[in-house]
Amino acid sequence: xxxxxxxxxxxxxxxxxxxxxxxxxxxxxxxxxxxxxxxxxxxxxxxxxxxxxxxxxxxxxxxxxxxxxxxxxxxxxxxxxxxxxxxxxxxxxxxxxxxxxxxxxxxxxxxxxxxxxxxxxxxxxxxxxxxxxxxxxxxxxxxxxxxxxxxxxxxxxxxxxxxxxxxxxxxxxxxxxxxxxxxxxxxxxxxxxxxxxxxxxxxxxxxxxxxxxxxxxxxxxxxxxxxxxxxxxxxxxxxxxxxxxxxxxxxxxxxxxxxxxxxxxxxxxxxxxxxxxxxxxxxxxxxxxxxxxxxxxxxxxxxxx
Amino acid sequence: xxxxxxxxxxxxxxxxxxxxxxxxxxxxxxxxxxxxxxxxxxxxxxxxxxxxxxxxxxxxxxxxxxxxxxxxxxxxxxxxxxxxxxxxxxxxxxxxxxxxxxxxxxxxxxxxxxxxxxxxxxxxxxxxxxxxxxxxxxxxxxxxxxxxxxxxxxxxxxxxxxxxxxxxxxxxxxxxxxxxxxxxxxxxxxxxxxxxxxxxxxxxxxxxxxxxxxxxxxxxxxxxxxxxxxxxxxxxxxxxxxxxxxxxxxxxxxxxxxxxxxxxxxxxxxxxxxxxxxxxxxxxxxxxxxxxxxxxxxxxxxxxxxxxxxxxxxxxxxxxxxxxxxxxxxxxxxxxxxxxxxxxxxxxxxxxxxxxxxxxxxxxxxxxxxxxxxxxxxx
Numbered sequence: 136x137x138x139x140x141x142x143x144x145x146x147x148x149x150x151x152x153x154x155x156x157x158x159x160x161x162x163x164x165x166x167x168x169x170x171x172x173x174x175x176x177x178x179x180x181x182x183x184x185x186x187x188x189x190x191x192x193x194x195x196x197x198x199x200x201x202x203x204x205x206x207x208x209x210x211x212x213x214x215x216x217x218x219x220x221x222x223x224x225x226x227x228x229x230x231x232x233x234x235x236x237x238x239x240x241x242x243x244x245x246x247x248x249x250x251x252x253x254x255x256x257x258x259x260x261x262x263x264x265x266x267x268x269x270x271x272x273x274x275x276x277x278x279x280x281x282x283x284x285x286x287x288x289x290x291x292x293x294x295x296x297x298x299x300x301x302x303x304x305x306x307x308x309x310x311x312x313x314x315x316x317x318x319x320x321x322x323x324x325x326x327x328x329x330x331x332x333x334x335x336x337x338x339x340x341x342x343x344x345x346x347x348x349x350x351x352x353x354x355x356x357x358x359x360x361x362x363x364x365x366x367x368x369x370x371x372x373x374x375x376x377x378x379x380x381x382x383x384x385x386x387x388x389x390x391x392x393x394x395x396x397x398x399x400x401x402x403x404x405x406x407x408x409x410x411x412x413x414x415x416x417x418x419x420x421x422x423x424x425x426x427x428x429x430x431x432x433x434x435x436x437x438x439x440x
Numbered sequence: 441x442x443x444x445x446x447x448x449x450x451x452x453x454x455x456x457x458x459x460x461x462x463x464x465x466x467x468x469x470x471x472x473x474x475x476x477x478x479x480x481x482x483x484x485x486x487x488x489x490x491x492x493x494x495x496x497x498x499x500x501x502x503x504x505x506x507x508x509x510x511x512x513x514x515x516x517x518x519x520x521x522x523x524x525x526x527x528x529x530x531x532x533x534x535x536x537x538x539x540x541x542x543x544x545x546x547x548x549x550x551x552x553x554x555x556x557x558x559x560x561x562x563x564x565x566x567x568x569x570x571x572x573x574x575x576x577x578x579x580x581x582x583x584x585x586x587x588x589x590x591x592x593x594x595x596x597x598x599x600x601x602x603x604x605x606x607x608x609x610x611x612x613x614x615x616x617x618x619x620x621x622x623x624x625x626x627x628x629x630x631x632x633x634x635x636x637x638x639x640x641x642x643x644x645x646x647x648x649x650x651x652x653x654x655x656x657x658x659x660x661x662x663x664x665x666x667x668x669x670x671x672x673x674x675x676x677x678x679x680x681x682x683x684x685x686x687x688x689x690x691x692x693x694x695x696x697x698x699x700x701x702x703x704x705x706x707x708x709x710x711x712x713x714x715x716x717x718x719x720x721x722x723x724x725x726x727x728x729x730x731x732x733x734x735x736x737x738x739x740x741x742x743x744x745x746x747x748x749x750x751x752x753x754x755x756x757x758x759x760x761x762x763x764x765x766x767x768x769x770x771x772x773x774x775x776x777x778x779x780x781x782x783x784x785x786x787x788x789x790x791x792x793x794x795x796x797x798x799x800x801x802x803x804x805x806x807x808x809x810x811x812x813x814x815x816x817x818x819x
Contacts, residue, residue: 331525334492337512338519339586340542353529 187415193408194218201404221409227384228410231392234381235414238302238388239370242309247363249310250317251355255347257318258325259333271322274315282312286379293380300386308376313366320365324358325351357431364425368418389414442503442593442626443468444489449498451484458484459650462498466643469624471617473641475631477673481650482630483598489628490519490596502593518592522599524583526571533567536585543590557585560619577608584616588623595620595627601636613639634674638662646670668719668796671789677724677753677764683793684720686712691720696759700738705785711800712790718799721789722763729754729767730780737780738763742773756781 152160162168193201194217195210222228253274257267289308290299298304328351336346352359374390381387393414396407422429449462459481466472474482487493489500491512499508507515518539526535533554534541540550558564561581566574574582580600587595600616601609617640620627631637637644638658646653646661646669654666665671671679683694689709693700694717704712712718730737740756740763747769754765756779765781773779790799 329523329525331521331523332527334490334512335519335521335525336527337492338490338517339539340513342511342513345542350527 190408190415191412193404194412196405198405217405217409221406224406225392225410227387228392230384231387231389232413234302234386235371235389236417238305238309239367241306242313242370243363243366245306246310246313246317246366247359250314250362251321251359253314254318254321255325255351258322259330271318274318278312278315282375286376289376290379299380300383302386304380305377305386305388308380309370309373313369316369317362317366320362321355321358324355328354357428360425360428364422364429367421371414371418444594444626444628445501446485446488447499447501449485449488449495449500451481451488451493452496457650459488459647461651464645464652464655466626466628468626471620471627471629471640471642472645473629473631473637473643474645474647475634475637475641475673476647476653478632480647482632482645482647484650485647486596486598486628486630489594490517491515516590516593517596518587518590518594519596519598520583520587520600522602524579524600524603526579526582526586528571530571531567532563532569532571532574532582535571535582536567536589538586539590553589554585557589560588561585561615576604577612580604580608580612584619588619591623592625595623595625597627597629599630599632601631601633609636616640635676638674646673648673664798665721665789666798668721668791668798671721671791671798675723677766679721679723679789680727680763681791682720682722682761682763683717685717686715686790693758693761696761699740699758700761702736702738702783704783704788708785708788715790715799717793719791719793719796721791722783723787724753724764724766726784726787727763727765727767727781728784729765729771729773730782731771731773731777732780734780734782737782740779740781742775742777742779744775745773754779 159168162171192208192210195213195215196207197212197214200207200210200212254271257271261267262270293299293304298307332350332354333343333346336350337343341349372390373388374394377388377391378394381391389410393407393410396403396410444464444466446462446464450460451458452460462481462485464472464485474485476482484493488495491507491510495508499506501507502515527538530538536557537550537554540553545553554567555564558567561584563578563581563585566578566582571579571582580603583600597616601612604612613636629637629640641658643655644658644661645655648669654661654670656664661670661674665674668681672681682700684691684700685694685697689704689706691700691702691704727738733739738758740758743755743757743762745755746753750769751766752769752771754767754773756763756765758781763781767773791797792799
């Protein structure tokens with residue numbers, strides 16, 4: 136009942152490399168690929184780092200040397216007094232920094248906590264009507280529209296509740312805007328924790344809540360840190376809502392303060408650079424300290440097998 | 441003394457029935473295997489006992505105490521998961537000692553018990569290593585260690601060897617058996633590997649489509665399968681099934697009446713009196729293969745031979761009927777040869793072509809629950 140089959144081979148026993156593959160091979164042999172990659176990286180570094188360099192060196196120059204041409208690449212006569220002068224001329228800047236710190240810290244803690252708990256619930260429990268699928272999407276959808284769309288209604292609502300010009304109001308808005316991000320970021324991390332770990336912890340004597348705190352949270356720490364850093368950065372730098380919702384100095388944050396250096400009549404370049412450098416420092420420092428966790432957080436392979 | 445009892449346990453997910461009519465008793469110290477293909481409900485059955493899955497109806501008792509709705513932490517059970525479920529942020533020592541830590545056992549006693557368990561499993565040198573740096577076999581032992589450190593009342597294992605390579609599987613298999621015998625702990629063990637099940641279990645519970653098909657000793661399920669499913673699932677290579685017609689001891693394959701035409705022993709014929717049509721089941725080991733023409737034999741052509749060392753697996757075709765035969769490696773046949781197969785009459789089985797139930801000698805049959813074809817499936 137067996138029929139004789141055609142046993143000839145269909146194609147050539149090997150495939151010629153294509154033209155592009157040949158060029159790639161040739162470039163790799165001569166080391167040109169490597170040189171190209173490093174060249175591109177160097178260009179990228181200059182592109183991202185030079186503005187920061189220019190900002191920081193500007194804080195040490197006088198107005199004349201800053202605007203001179205040809206530019207002074209390295210400030211020869213460092214003007215450290217510029218820092219003291221900012222606070223002498225604009226003492227309210229201390230309040231702005233305090234406001235920013237309060238708003239950022241509270242928002243980060245609240246948004247990350249709520250985001251993590253919501254994400255865990257969506258990943259772990261089954262809700263009726265497939266809500267564990269639909270709700271996260273709904274939460275994310277609040278970020279689909281341009282933020283400016285919501286500003287006027289929010290302003291009207293906030294005025295009604297007496298939240299305009301208060302830190303509470305800003306914290307509320309920022310928390311609302313950061314929760315979707317925290318939920319989606321943490322969802323990815325919780326999904327990586329095998330369910331059997333939680334079950335095993337329960338068999339070992341934990342309640343579900345105990346398993347969450349003792350087993351799950353330590354495993355998603357890189358994710359918690361990464362989403363906390365993101366929330367911090369977004370909140371610390373936010374300008375749009377702050378400009379509209381905080382107009383008196385009791386609620387003005389650093390970005391709004393920075394914008395105030397640009398007036399109808401002049402731009403206070405030196406003061407603005409000093410203020411911008413001060414505004415830049417905490418976020419950079421925070422990210423730098425947590426850089427290891429941050430990288431692990433983004434590579435997502437946090438839990439492993 | 442710990443006995444486990446399932447009473448008409450059922451678990452449904454909406455319309456889908458994962459398990460139904462599960463009635464099972466496990467005696468104290470017994471090693472019971474839940475065996476079946478994937479999706480048959482064996483893991484769901486185990487998880488109901490662990491408290492990780494809540495049954496839709498029915499009761500589960502441990503030593504007469506109803507534990508159906510008791511939280512897992514309040515059942516004195518230990519479980520080994522297929523993926524081991526070790527805590528990646530802890531060392532081996534912390535993993536093994538974790539159940540004691542949660543139970544607030546003092547540090548000193550905890551350390552003693554950890555050392556003891558590590559000795560038993562021959563892993564004292566691994567105690568301070570990270571989980572990520574262990575091989576599969578080592579992780580398996582740590583998982584076992586974490587399970588036995590608490591002296592559980594019942595030991596549950598969900599395919600604990602499935603992630604290990606073949607050689608390791610066999611050595612871990614005997615280790616688990618020795619451990620279970622020494623500790624004398626009632627054990628439920630889930631596997632889809634019938635060879636593993638036969639070699640480990642005191643009692644086999646064969647499941648399919650959410651129902652228990654047969655409960656019995658390894659010998660009973662092998663030699664007295666209650667239906668065609670059990671007969672086909674147990675044994676390797678699988679049993680051959682041939683649709684045959686029967687009259688007065690003469691058996692003819694429906695697809696190849698001329699090639700497959702044999703007469704059975706009188707003693708065997710009695711079993712099938714009154715049956716015209718049935719599915720004949722013959723294990724590959726119960727054919728004898730002959731290279732010379734033989735009387736009362738099935739004539740067949742060799743399709744392929746697979747040497748296995750001492751023996752070989754020969755695939756043959758008798759007309760349109762394909763058969764698998766296990767033969768000694770001394771028999772020299774090759775593709776295209778004609779061979780003659782004789783049957784060991786008393787070892788063949790007849791099954792009802794409609795229901796799949798075994799025909800004849802009902803007194804030998806073991807208590808069983810039959811599958812209803814409406815059952816859904818769920819692993």
